[in-house]
Amino acid sequence: MNIEEISQKLGWLPPSIARFIERRVKKVPAIKKIIDAENQKTMQVLEHSLKPYDGKFKKHPTLPPAGMEHETILHQIQEMHDIESVRWKEGYVSGGIYHGDREHIEFLNKVYALQSQSNPLHSDLFPSATKFEAEIVSMVANMHGRGKTTDDAAVVGTVTSGGTESILCAMKSYRDRALEEKGIREPEMIVPVTAHAAFDKASQYFRIKQVKIPVTENYTVDVNAAKSAINNNTVVMVGSAPSFPHGSFDSIKELSAIALKNKIGFHTDCCLGGFVVPFAEKLGYDVPVVDFRNPGVTSMSVDTHKYGYAAKGTSVVLYRTEELRHYQFYTTTEWPGGLYFSPTLAGSRPGALSAACWAAMLAMGEEGYLKATDAILKTAAKIRAGIQQIPDLKMMGQPLWIIALGSDSLNIYQVLDQMTNRHWNLNGLHKPACFHLALTLRHTQAGVAERFLSDLQESVAYVKAHPGEKEGMAPVYGMAASLPFRGMVSDILKRYLDVVYKV
Ligand SMILES: Cc1ncc(COP(=O)(O)O)c(C=O)c1O
16 A cells, blocks of 8 residues: 555544554554655655766865865856756746746846845945935835825835845734734634745744634635634734635735724735735736825835845835834844844845846836736736636635636646656645646746646646656646644655755
């Protein structure tokens, strides 16, 4: 018997019972053997895809005895870049690289090179970094309702390293505010099941109990269930605009009004939508208001390194008030190293990335973002219309530019495998089984939408003709989604990270 058969036999189990059984069965030698064999099989599939350079490039497990020639090092990096960039340049990748035009990248690289020694921690040495970051936050705040609120909200924020850090910072702020102002020692956050994993990370790191709220058939959070989950320990409620898995917009207006009435915080996770929604609204697309114009919205996460077209490594967390932002800031007055303070989780930070972010925003300007948004939304409409012509597929919810696909008649992971065989790099999702394409500027290039649709048609036709085929990642996804023993799945992920750091 293998793991898949075991999970089929067990069917679905309540999580607490599954954990109880898992702890016991893991110790039974015969079962341990099956698990080890299964883990090894999975690792072989993963290791193969993770370490394609084994045998191609010399390994360096220790420092070279003498420094190598710059040219030799650059040559190797160039070679890897050339191999890796083909797929994203040609528009085969979901999300990941959001702009990608050569001229834009070369411009950001020049800015990075000029600022590579900058560290915003030393604002006395690098006042340029302070200027860049203050202006990035200000530009983003103005895009998201500053100056248009009924309470004349300040809307302030900080630059962080990415969406995850923006979310971690916001959740920490709510936890600390609740302790200071309300004496809440067992804080809780109300989070849609579809909200990004960063909220789960915040829950684990900062010991905030997460109350997960299911979504409706549209993949938007169940508002009544969210409302019912509020109690005296609730510090914040969360909504996505849109969500990573299905690109759906939670009802920010209703949810934030409920939060306001109950005197709790409300965070709009606009990591994906932050540089699309404001411009879509200006262009007349039917998008909801998800920002500080809703009086209950008290914080937002907006990723500059996604549709803001900055280089990887920046995001913005916004707060309605300076008072709330103060709970994010770290200060210590007793350290022998001197008075120390920093706005985010890191200490030293790459000022060059803030410079590149600032430069990207100036280079794009409002006109550039409007054009980019229009191109993405028009291409997405074309792709959605094409998908509707494929009867075996269904779109999850009512997507705009992040399009998740499932199927009632086919194994959708086999379709995903077939798309992978045709060079696509799409995101496999589960609960329920589906995968998505997050459209970026790469997909607006001539012919990419048409190629996606014809590859999708071919993939579906192949799976219909070979329904029982069990190759590639489909069994791994299937097993990971269905196995009631979640600890085992978690162990596999940890082993995966072990492989990442294996030389
Ligand atoms: C909606 C949403 N929130 C948060 C994040 C986390 O962002 P990052 O990967 O930059 O940490 C993502 C990433 O895709 C996202 O889609």
